[in-house]
Amino acid sequence: MSDSMNEQLAKHTSIFGLRLWVVFCLSVGAVIVVSLFLLSVWIIFRRTNESRNPKASSRNQEIPKASREIQEIVIDHNNVYSGKMQPNPSPDSSSEQLIYGIEKQTFIMKTEDEVSADFARIKIEIGKSQRVVYPGKFDGFDSHGKAMVIQGVSHLGWGHWYSLRELEVSTNGFAVKNVIGEGGYGRVYYGLLQGNSQVAVKNLLNNRGQAEKEFRVEVEAIGRVRHKNLVRLVGYCAEGEHRMLVYEYVNNGNLEQWLHGQRGASNPLTWQIRMHIILGTAKGLSYLHEDLEPKVIHRDIKSSNILLDKQWNPKVSDFGLAKLISPGSSHARTRVMGTFGYVAPEYANSGMVNEGSDVYSFGVLIMEIISGRNPVDYNRHPGEVNLVEWLKKMVADRDLEGVLDPKLPEKPSLRALKRILLVALRCVNADTKQRPKVGHVVHMLEAEQSPFIRDDQRPIGVPVSSTRMLVATK
Numbered sequence: 138m139s140d141s142m143n144e145q146l147a148k149h150t151s152i153f154g155l156r157l158w159v160v161f162c163l164s165v166g167a168v169i170v171v172s173l174f175l176l177s178v179w180i181i182f183r184r185t186n187e188s189r190n191p192k193a194s195s196r197n198q199e200i201p202k203a204s205r206e207i208q209e210i211v212i213d214h215n216n217v218y219s220g221k222m223q224p225n226p227s228p229d230s231s232s233e234q235l236i237y238g239i240e241k242q243t244f245i246m247k248t249e250d251e252v253s254a255d256f257a258r259i260k261i262e263i264g265k266s267q268r269v270v271y272p273g274k275f276d277g278f279d280s281h282g283k284a285m286v287i288q289g290v291s292h293l294g295w296g297h298w299y300s301l302r303e304l305e306v307s308t309n310g311f312a313v314k315n316v317i318g319e320g321g322y323g324r325v326y327y328g329l330l331q332g333n334s335q336v337a338v339k340n341l342l343n344n345r346g347q348a349e350k351e352f353r354v355e356v357e358a359i360g361r362v363r364h365k366n367l368v369r370l371v372g373y374c375a376e377g378e379h380r381m382l383v384y385e386y387v388n389n390g391n392l393e394q395w396l397h398g399q400r401g402a403s404n405p406l407t408w409q410i411r412m413h414i415i416l417g418t419a420k421g422l423s424y425l426h427e428d429l430e431p432k433v434i435h436r437d438i439k440s441s442n443i444l445l446d447k448q449w450n451p452k453v454s455d456f457g458l459a460k461l462i463s464p465g466s467s468h469a470r471t472r473v474m475g476t477f478g479y480v481a482p483e484y485a486n487s488g489m490v491n492e493g494s495d496v497y498s499f500g501v502l503i504m505e506i507i508s509g510r511n512p513v514d515y516n517r518h519p520g521e522v523n524l525v526e527w528l529k530k531m532v533a534d535r536d537l538e539g540v541l542d543p544k545l546p547e548k549p550s551l552r553a554l555k556r557i558l559l560v561a562l563r564c565v566n567a568d569t570k571q572r573p574k575v576g577h578v579v580h581m582l583e584a585e586q587s588p589f590i591r592d593d594q595r596p597i598g599v600p601v602s603s604t605r606m607l608v609a610t611k
C-alpha cells in the first residue's frame with residue numbers, strides 16, 4: 138500500500154515534469170503564502186481605517202451624549218503623542234543622568250501600547266463619568282497640542298477650568314512674594330481665589346513642550362482621584378502657551394523641610410508624628426496602586442513630594458511623572474525618571490516600572506524619616522553616603538539605635554524601631570518580587586500603631602498618657 142503510494146507520488150507530472158510530491162508541496166506552500174498575504178492586507182486595511190476614523194473602533198462603546206466633547210479631546214490627545222516612541226529632545230542629558238534619573242528629563246516616553254492604553258482608559262472613564270460636562274466651552278487641543286479655549290471660564294468634565302486672569306488675580310499677578318516653592322517643572326504660587334479658598338498654582342515651564350506633557354500626565358493621573366493622603370488637583374488653566382495646575386493648598390510645608398531644613402531644626406518631628414506620616418503616605422500610595430484602574434505608579438516618591446497639613450497629615454504630591462498601568466499589565470517600560478537615591482535599582486537598570494518601584498522609594502523614604510539623613514549625602518564618610526547601604530550595615534552590626542535621627546525629641550521603644558526597620562528593609566529588597574505591596578505595609582503599620590500600645594512599645598521616657606498624643610502642637 139505504502140509502496141504504491143510512494144510510486145504514485147514519485148511519478149512525473151505534466152507541470153515542468155515535476156514529480157507529484159513536489160507539486161503537492163508547492164501547492165500547500167502557495168496556499169499558505171496567499172493566506173498570509175491576504176491576512177496582512179486585511180490587517181493593514183483595518184489599521185488605516187481605524188487611524189483615519191478612531192471613532193469607528195469604539196463604535197460599540199456607549200458614550201453618554203454629555204461626554205462627546207471630551208471624546209474629541211481624547212482623539213487630539215492621541216494625535217499629540219502620535220503613537221510613536223518620542224525621541225528625547227534634550228541634547229545635553231548625559232547617559233548617567235539617563236540611567237540614574239539624577240535630573241528630570243524633559244520628556245516622558247510613551248510606547249504605542251501605553252498611548253493606546255491611556256486612550257482606552259480615558260474613554261472608559263468618560264463612559265463611566267457621572268460628572269457634568271459643560272458643552273461648547275472647551276474645544277480641546279488642536280493637532281499641535283495647543284489648547285483651544287473659547288473666551289471666558291470653561292470646564293472640562295472634572296475639576297474647574299480657570300481663566301488665566303482669575304489665577305493672575307488670585308496670586309497678585311504671580312508675585313514673587315506669593316512663590317511657595319519651585320520644582321524642576323516650574324514655580325508654585327500661593328493663591329487666594331474668590332470665595333477665599335486657598336490654592337497652590339503650579340505654573341508649568343514651557344520647556345520644549347514639557348508643560349504640555351506634565352499638564353496632561355497630572356490631569357490624567359490625579360484629576361479623577363480623591364484621597365485624604367493625596368494632594369487634590371482642583372483645576373487647571375490652559376490658555377495659549379500657558380499651562381497651570383491648581384491644587385488644594387497644603388499649609389504646613391513639605392517633609393523635606395521638616396526633616397532637613399529650618400522648620401525641623403527648631404522644632405523636630407516626634408517619633409509619633411513620623412510614624413503618622415509614614416502610615417498616611419502608605420495609605421495614599423496604596424490607593425494609587427490598589428484602588429484605581431488603571432493603577433497609578435507615582436515614580437517620584439521623595440520627602441519634598443510629601444506635603445503636610447497642620448495636623449501632620451501627609452499628602453503625596455507632584456504626579457508629573459506618574460505612569461498609568463492598565464489591568465493585566467505587570468509593568469510599563471519607560472524612560473527612567475525620578476530622583477537620585479530613591480530610584481529602585483531594577484528600574485534604573487531596565488526602565489521597567491511597576492508598583493515595586495514606588496515601594497522601593499517608599500522604603501528609602503522610611504529610612505530617611507527615621508534617620509533624618511538624606512538618601513545620598515556626599516558630605517558624609519564614604520561608607521555613609523548611601524543611606525540604604527549604611528542602614529543595612531548598621532542593622533547587620535546590631536546598632537539599631539544608631540540609625541535614629543539625633544534630632545528626635547524622644548527615642549522609640551526598641552520593638553517599635555525594629556518593626557519599622559523591618560518594613561523599610563523589606564521595601565528596599567533588591568528582588569522586587571520580595572517587596573511587600575503597599576496595602577500590606579499599611580496593615581503592618583496599623584498593627585504597630587494600634588491604640589493598645591503595650592508598655593514595651595511606649596517611646597522611651599514617655600508616660601502612658603502622652604503615648605497616644607499623635608498630633609503635636611507647634
Ligand SMILES: Nc1ncnc2c1ncn2[C@@H]1O[C@H](COP(=O)(O)OP(=O)(O)OP(=O)(O)O)[C@@H](O)[C@H]1O
Nearest residue numbers: 317318319320321325337384385386387391441455
Ligand atoms: N499643593 C501645595 N500646597 C502647598 N505647597 C505646595 C503645593 N504644591 C507644591 N507646593 C510647594 O512647592 C514646592 C515645589 O513643588 P513641585 O512639586 O513643583 O516641585 P518639587 O517636588 O519640590 O521638585 P521637582 O518637581 O523638581 O521634583 C513643593 O516642594 C512644596 O513645598
